[in-house]
Amino acid sequence: MRNSRTLARLRNGEPVRICSLGHFIPSYVAHAARHGYDCIWLDLEHNPISTEEFRSLMPHFHMHDIDCMVRPKTRDRTSLYRYLEDGATGLLIPHVSTPELAQELVEVVKFPPLGDRGICGANLDSDYLGHNLNDYIEHANRETFLVVQLETPTAIENAEKIASTPGVDGLFVGPGDLGIRVAHDPTAMSVEAAISHVAEIATKSNKAWGLPVAAESIRTRRDQGAQLLAYGNDFLAMLQMLEQWSGEFTDALAPASNGMVKPAHRA
Numbered sequence: 001m002r003n004s005r006t007l008a009r010l011r012n013g014e015p016v017r018i019c020s021l022g023h024f025i026p027s028y029v030a031h032a033a034r035h036g037y038d039c040i041w042l043d044l045e046h047n048p049i050s051t052e053e054f055r056s057l058m059p060h061f062h063m064h065d066i067d068c069m070v071r072p073k074t075r076d077r078t079s080l081y082r083y084l085e086d087g088a089t090g091l092l093i094p095h096v097s098t099p100e101l102a103q104e105l106v107e108v109v110k111f112p113p114l115g116d117r118g119i120c121g122a123n124l125d126s127d128y129l130g131h132n133l134n135d136y137i138e139h140a141n142r143e144t145f146l147v148v149q150l151e152t153p154t155a156i157e158n159a160e161k162i163a164s165t166p167g168v169d170g171l172f173v174g175p176g177d178l179g180i181r182v183a184h185d186p187t188a189m190s191v192e193a194a195i196s197h198v199a200e201i202a203t204k205s206n207k208a209w210g211l212p213v214a215a216e217s218i219r220t221r222r223d224q225g226a227q228l229l230a231y232g233n234d235f236l237a238m239l240q241m242l243e244q245w246s247g248e249f250t251d252a253l254a255p256a257s258n259g260m261v262k263p264a265h266r267a
Contacts, residue, residue: 001127001136004089004143005038006067007169010208010227018069018210019232022047026060028234033064040066041230044073045094058087058124069147078118080108084144085123092172096148099161106167109146111137114167145169147208147228150198151177153188159198163205170208170228173198199224 009016019032020041032040040061044054054070061068067089072080080091091109096102107115119137122129125144126136146167150159151174163171175191182188189197195211202209203225210228213221218229 018230024053033066087124090145097155173211
């Protein structure tokens, strides 16, 4: 059974490098690991990765020793812990706005005494029944993680109670969804104020926190104490490279005013 790179870094007070993946691209897992990422946020909430594709991806995460943090498309009880059984290291649950929901999630994804997860022990996460069940249970509770997304003004209001829920390992602000909702709620704090609020609560509660970042904001968020830093994904990589390549085609094929071919486009 492999140990979590994410949790090892969190326990050492270090930042976790996260990129995201929304499509069935096994080679992406290998390349992310080789380039120093600790964790891949596998987004099933907004992308059509099938169950069969998901299960086919998981051995690649184990082979290349990189964590898989799944954002699921469902909160169905058995579906959530099946992601862990099939080899995911952690779950990123969207739209968690109350401590009651946070507690329900802990019950689903943690074994007793933390929660009430059902046991099989014959899947990838236990090396297909390759370990004593008691060792497997202890390892699963210690080396898998639950991160909850705070994406509404209500979630920000309840952040301290959510953070204090035993078994919740991290808080993850969703600036996109939060921004949409803040825009329609004149009583809500701004997104930036909400991020600062979560940072303070996470420090007080000794819980990890994070959010998606841009290159220019990585240092700022790290200085605020963020450890779960998500930067880079397959979709944006595709868009950026196509834009660059298209520009290079345009530059290379456009005739110069003196009849000479223009020099190649520089990214």
